[in-house]
Amino acid sequence: MDIQFTEEQELLRSTVQRLLRDQYDFHSRRKIVTSDEGWSPKQWEAFAELGLLAAPFAEQSGGLGGGPLATMIVMREFGRHLVVEPFVETIVLAGGLIESEGSTAQKQEFLPGIVSGKSIWALAWTEKNSRFDLGSVTTTARREGGAYLLDGEKAAVIAAPWADYLIVSARISGKQQDRSGVSLFIVDRRATDLHLRGFKTIDGRRAAEVTLRDVRGQLLGTEGGGVPALETCRDRAIAALCAEAVGVMDELNSVTLEYTKTRKQFGVALSTFQVLQHRMVDMFIAHQEALSLMQHLNLSLSNDEGGIARLASGAKAKIGYAGKFVADQAVQLHGGMGMSDELNVGHYFKRMSSINIQFGDPAYHVLRYAQLDTAA
């Protein structure tokens, strides 16, 4: 179904578009990515001022009540501009978890900082051997007095070097893959005995290996309820990443078409070759299908329909494959230029590649989609 935007949604979209057009062109982004910090607190402040960070949250949480469709609108534009600031990590993942799992006190303590752009968050769920299994957790949490002490290692935590807080999944009971013994904890990223080894990611972000040695954590949600909470949260994150992927494809298709119209070989524009025309039609079709499915997922999410887990996995797979095809072909059709770090195409390619790793690659999700089929 086509989404006919409300006036508010149109306004949100044009606001993000204008802001990014004015302040987040490819050159500005390069400056941000190559800076020491690797992100721009100034941009983040601008996002907060324009209400982007508040947009998805419910009004009683201090938000604007835009829900998943607001996230969708923001993320598609972020995809077009390759925004590196941690919107998914802070707003969709952490914010979403606090909003759905947090106590009243926790919401009052943390949401205002998130919505106003004062605090950055990251979600530490992956471990060295977990791959994409949310329930595969070896990091432990034990109760001591009124608090929990966390011990273990988390892997490839995106945005951890930028974060003020981490949400960490840790095991309070059971073996490595038991679903039931996992809880979520809020941890101060600057706590003593919490160590980071930061690294750059292929798509221009920063991530870190995180070591926790008896670090104090505050329980978020119910004891043992970590995996279901993470699963719901992953569905929302997938919907956001799918919107971002469509934004990436928007841009890749348009720059590729433009390039083939101007680049000449054998005395004619590349776009006159039928083999390339047909390739670009396939890229167009892949994009159209991805867009439709992405909207379908976000609409279903916003209407709170059943079967979201399966649909989210399905969309992640289909859009992942579509995005990979578009990105592969965009680089190919740019020829040598597609390999150049100077040009934007390769950077979109790299973002698409990392989207296809986050929360599980297309093959993982297509098989999960098959697994969740009650009819088969």
Added chain:
Amino acid sequence: MELALSPEDAAFRDEVRAFIAENYPQEMRVPNPETDLTKEQSLLWHRVLYKKGWIAPLWPKEYGGPGWSITKRFIFERETSRAGTLPPLAFSVTMVGPVIYTFGNQAQKQRFLPRILSGEDWWCQGYSEPGSGSDLATVRTTAVREGDEYVVNGHKTWTTLAQHADWIFCLVRTDPSAKPQSGISFLLIDMKSPGVTVRPIITIDGSHEVNDVFLENVRVPVENLIGEENKGWTYAKFLLGNERTSMAGIGRSTRYLDRLKKIVKVEVAADDPVHLEFRKEIARIELDVLALEATELRVVAQMARGIDPGPAASLFKIRGTEIFQNITELTHRAIGSYGLALREHPVSSNHFMPGPEYGHTASEKYLNSRKLSIYGGSNEIQHNIIAKAVLGL
């Protein structure tokens, strides 16, 4: 996936569902309705729809259409396709009918339209020729004016169900000296005319769907010319646009996919090395269907708001046919060795078919559906159309 329907549209959907359940002829529920029915049998549903006033969803009310909105048309198409009903003959209702009411004169409308609606006339399409496939503008069948008649000579081919046809609509060359596109006319020819010969072409699945049609000194009254002489190309393109409107085939693909899943469940054991590949392929196709369906719903919603769908029909044709070809191929693979057996043509005396019943049509469907990416403007032609219209190439 469901449309968010207004109460009125939801009531209409329920009405259509109930009507199909109560009225679809049992006689038409055969293993392969596209090949196993006689002409009379295949017209049964047509007549039921005619009596109900639902035979021509696309037609304006004044010519006998039901006057449905775009959304209602879509609902009807979706429900009939989900229920697996045999679509009424497309060449009559979807193709030549709209050409006649759009470009025909008053006498032609009065003469032909009612008989198309009632099913009295069966139409076939005289477009392709041995030398003119995708490049239709090169048709060589000639029509030479002699008094009040055209004398037609030529050879049409791939003519679907011409063996049943009462009439054929033809592209003929009336001005050999003009540029290819501008010398063509659109002519209606009575199949009973002297000089018309139909010769069956048996396709690789063993069925007789298509034919050669030979036209030798066929005399056609000039009153059977549609519109103006030498303007036929315009009418032909209009018709091809109609042909492609609903080729996404979501309902059909969904039914065949459900069937495939059931077959795989029985045929491919979990410890079979190929089991995982089947699971993955099926899931991928299911997602292809879902994404195409979501695209179709998006386009319908846009059209209902008056937005031009552009070359969406070409996208549906490409993806819809690719998907169905994949499903029939997987089904054929799923039945293992029995994929070697081909059901014999119904007229044959030998009807023995080995293997479980659910596999009996797998081979013929697999083979027959290879045509999908070729007919109705090959998928490569559809790529050209999108390249021109969307990419501006």
